[in-house]
Amino acid sequence: MRVEQIDTDDDVALGYLLAIHNASAHHDLPVEPDLSLSEMRQIAKGFGEADTEAILVRNDDGAVVGAGVVRMPTKDNLEIAEFLVEVHPYHRRQGVGTAIVEHLERVAIGNHRKSFSSQSGNMLGASPPSEPFAAKLGYVAVLAESQWTLRLPVAAKMLDDLEQASISHAGGYDIVCWQDRCPDELVDGQADLLRGMSTDAPHGDLAHEAQIWDGERVRSLEDTVLKMGNKSYLAGAVEKATGRLVSYTVIGVNKSTTESARQFATIVNRHHRGHRLGVLVKIANLRQLMEHSPATATIQTWNADTNTHMMRVNALLGFEASGHSTAWQKELAAGTPA
Numbered sequence: 292m293r294v295e296q297i298d299t300d301d302d303v304a305l306g307y308l309l310a311i312h313n314a315s316a317h318h319d320l321p322v323e324p325d326l327s328l329s330e331m332r333q334i335a336k337g338f339g340e341a342d343t344e345a346i347l348v349r350n351d352d353g354a355v356v357g358a359g360v361v362r363m364p365t366k367d368n369l370e371i372a373e374f375l376v377e378v379h380p381y382h383r384r385q386g387v388g389t390a391i392v393e394h395l396e397r398v399a400i401g402n403h404r405k406s407f408s409s410q411s412g413n414m415l416g417a418s419p420p421s422e423p424f425a426a427k428l429g430y431v432a433v434l435a436e437s438q439w440t441l442r443l444p445v446a447a448k449m450l451d452d453l454e455q456a457s458i459s460h461a462g463g464y465d466i467v468c469w470q471d472r473c474p475d476e477l478v479d480g481q482a483d484l485l486r487g488m489s490t491d492a493p494h495g496d497l498a499h500e501a502q503i504w505d506g507e508r509v510r511s512l513e514d515t516v517l518k519m520g521n522k523s524y525l526a527g528a529v530e531k532a533t534g535r536l537v538s539y540t541v542i543g544v545n546k547s548t549t550e551s552a553r554q555f556a557t558i559v560n561r562h563h564r565g566h567r568l569g570v571l572v573k574i575a576n577l578r579q580l581m582e583h584s585p586a587t588a589t590i591q592t593w594n595a596d597t598n599t600h601m602m603r604v605n606a607l608l609g610f611e612a613s614g615h616s617t618a619w620q621k622e623l624a625a626g627t628p629a
């Protein structure tokens with residue numbers, strides 16, 4: 292078996308990484324849409340504000356059988372490392388996963404990281420197949436999330452009725468929509484909201500610190516998302532009194548897989564909760580998506596199982612549970628040299 296580091300500008304190597312990832316992820320959670328090459332390229336490059344190393348593992352016949360990426364944030368969260376660990380389903384139980392994790396841990400420790408995490412997916416009703424693997428390598432489950440799927444189109448009358456039932460609670464706000472790039476006058480509000488996502492969304496026992504966001508980092512994220520080949524649809528709530536963005540939601544549609552969309556962040560600033568803004572921005576964004584992306588047949592999203600508010604909003608809109616994921620974590624004991 293051989294571990295080799297790949298150049299994240301080498302599309303042939305990235306193609307192997309993508310093929311292993313999609314085969315592995317599809318095996319464990321068939322409803323999760325495949326990633327495209329442009330998305331995998333940005334994951335291997337760390338998705339902005341991070342150092343990475345991406346690897347392939349070949350068996351003794353030279354076939355690529357596993358792949359991994361370690362992502363180490365560079366702006367905040369300087370003690371964590373996030374791992375992608377994937378072994379092709381035909382080549383499991385041969386020590387490949389162990390070789391990947393041991394290599395990524397060495398890279399992380401060499402970069403002074405003390406807390407390592409990785410995610411695995413599984414079908415509804417099944418227990419996480421990676422549990423015995425994670426346990427053997429000293430990792431514990433720290434966050435359970437569920438995948439939710441919404442089939443489109445959603446009935447216009449249902450959205451109208453839900454909006455009618457909510458709008459009277461939100462008299463002090465305007466609901467606005469945009470695509471790809473946040474209007475200049477709202478970008479500082481979006482930076483605050485992104486910081487809020489990093490602290491307010493439930494993280495279970497996953498080690499994390501508040502992320503540092505400003506307008507420049509928002510613009511850099513937008514550039515990365517465009518390079519991923521994603522069209523982004525966003526809707527937000529603007530406080531009438533101040534003109535500040537206090538809530539937003541985003542759905543991404545990759546240009547190579549337009550039939551399935553991904554619902555990413557939804558957040559309401561903590562001082563503006565209780566006005567039904569979460570449901571109102573989601574209604575506006577669903578209408579926008581259905582108008583501009585008629586080929587999109589499903590939207591998938593992930594929520595922590597403890598996030599009862601978000602799950603209630605999603606259930607109102609017709610999302611149904613479709614899968615699970617677990618975040619696994621190992622922390623170096625205090626005093627371990629790094």
Ligand SMILES: CC(C)(COP(=O)(O)OP(=O)(O)OC[C@H]1O[C@@H](n2cnc3c(N)ncnc32)[C@H](O)[C@@H]1OP(=O)(O)O)[C@@H](O)C(=O)NCCC(=O)NCCS
Pocket residue numbers: 315316319376377378379382383384385386387388389390409410411412420421423424425427430619
């Ligand atoms: C989890 C995963 C990485 C394991 O890869 P692998 O190459 O099969 O793992 P290894 O061969 O190194 O397994 C090491 C040990 O883990 C345990 N283990 C691994 N898979 C197991 C399984 N399905 N059932 C029971 N024990 C298992 C065993 O103790 C095994 O040692 P053994 O074969 O000598 O008994 C692989 O199944 C995978 O890619 N899953 C999808 C993505 C994922 O879950 N990533 C990891 C997140 S932590």
